[in-house]
Amino acid sequence: MYKLLLVFAAVLVSGAAFAEGSTLIQMNEYTKIPMYFLAVAFAAFAGTKAQSAAASVALEGMARNPAAADKLFVPMILGLALMESLVIFTLITIFLV
Numbered sequence: 001m002y003k004l005l006l007v008f009a010a011v012l013v014s015g016a017a018f019a020e021g022s023t024l025i026q027m028n029e030y031t032k033i034p035m036y037f038l039a040v041a042f043a044a045f046a047g048t049k050a051q052s053a054a055a056s057v058a059l060e061g062m063a064r065n066p067a068a069a070d071k072l073f074v075p076m077i078l079g080l081a082l083m084e085s086l087v088i089f090t091l092i093t094i095f096l097v
Helices: 002-017 029-064 066-096
Strands: none
Touching: 029 066
């Protein structure tokens, strides 16, 4: 079933992939703006989901082994910062495009 869905999706977007004249959605200024906001919403949702999962696992590890808290804290903060930067990059691309 997954392969069939993948083939169906590839057929739908193949016109855009091969730069044919007809695509599924004609992009102009009125369709680009909602797509940008949709991209930011998706990036914010995915970033929040990933950050909550990473923080949850790191805090659970710290609770199970308090001696490892110093070793887990810095990588956790670094990982959270990198996840947040992806959301910020998506927000910045809206203003650049």
